[in-house]
Amino acid sequence: MSRPPQTAIAVLGALSVAPMTGYEVRAAITETLGHFWHESYGQIYPALHALEQEGLVARATAGKTSGSRFELTEAGADRLVELLSEPAESPPPRNALLLRLFFGRLLGATACRTLIEDARRRATATAATLAAIREEVEADPTDPDARFRLLTVSAGEHAAAAQIAWATAALAELAELGDDETWPTTRPPSAG
Amino acid sequence: MSRPPQTAIAVLGALSVAPMTGYEVRAAITETLGHFWHESYGQIYPALHALEQEGLVARATAGKTSGSRFELTEAGADRLVELLSEPAESPPPRNALLLRLFFGRLLGATACRTLIEDARRRATATAATLAAIREEVEADPTDPDARFRLLTVSAGEHAAAAQIAWATAALAELAELGDDETWPTTRPPSAG
DNA sequence: AGGTACATGTAAGTAGTTACATGATTAC
């Protein structure tokens, strides 16, 4: 298989909920998986065509005027379970914030503080979004996927809370510093 | 600039500590930035050549028998600070674990538990590694970068602790479930 | 008739990995 299997999971997974156009698949992924997953059109449309070739999705011609909805075939449903069972390997870490902070002495304490404040702001916004999602999911007791979705929401909430706590502690730590003064290289015992 | 600027930061940053061969740059990045950053040879060698062309690094011919060490030029040091000052944009999220968990009903509760246990194991191992790094950094009071490094270690510790806490809670939640029985949906108990 | 949202698709470029080929140096 040449097409990225992770994209296939997201696309097949979206179609497992309901038949959709490519446009709708993209929207569904952004809306429901948005806080931990992402796909662009440049991935989705080619993936849809490849999946169609393999007989894993089919065009559902019924009803719609423009565009064509794709639906999961039986083979597609089987394949989805198969793909979900493959080991979950995330890409190697690339945290642009920590990379900058690591060389923080060169960057300067003020710029570091700004970076951390930005990160805290983003984490706070994420936490608010997740709270809204949680409420929405909890409001619908008929959704058989609710508890699994809440598991992913919870993961996001834990991560966001940790990020906020870290940022707050880091800012307190950095507050000791004057503007762009670096710390003394070999600190005398008294300052501490 | 054609070469990825993030790679340039990592490479220039490594060379800001000491002159190194490409091989050593790779090792330095793996060892000291490893828990939040990654570069492969396929990135490092081309980056080194491009940086040399731009006059940001130069070959330090002295001393070494095989290979040639690269050192930061003055322009390179300036450029590093410039690059560090650029906004820290991390790639869009792609969490393979949460993607699978989101479709956990299709995957089955048992497989989900395994995934989460793996994640917890990895987070525990990460926490141990970070504790060792922390000790090492704290043991050397002369390192002017120590406090910035500890900031990145702390970020990792917070994230790992959050992951462990989430995984433990999630496993408790999933423990309610029988083998691969899904939770009751709206449908009646026996009607397939 | 004009704007907005829906919808599809691709080309060009950027990013990054992996596998391979090759050889020098060091340690035993």
Add this chain to the structure above:
DNA sequence: GTAATCATGTAACTACTTACATGTACCT
């Protein structure tokens, strides 16, 4: 002498984004 490690590099491939081109449907 030979195995491990140090060292350099590239080609082929996979993954992914962005910008663009194009058109339809619906609302006012």
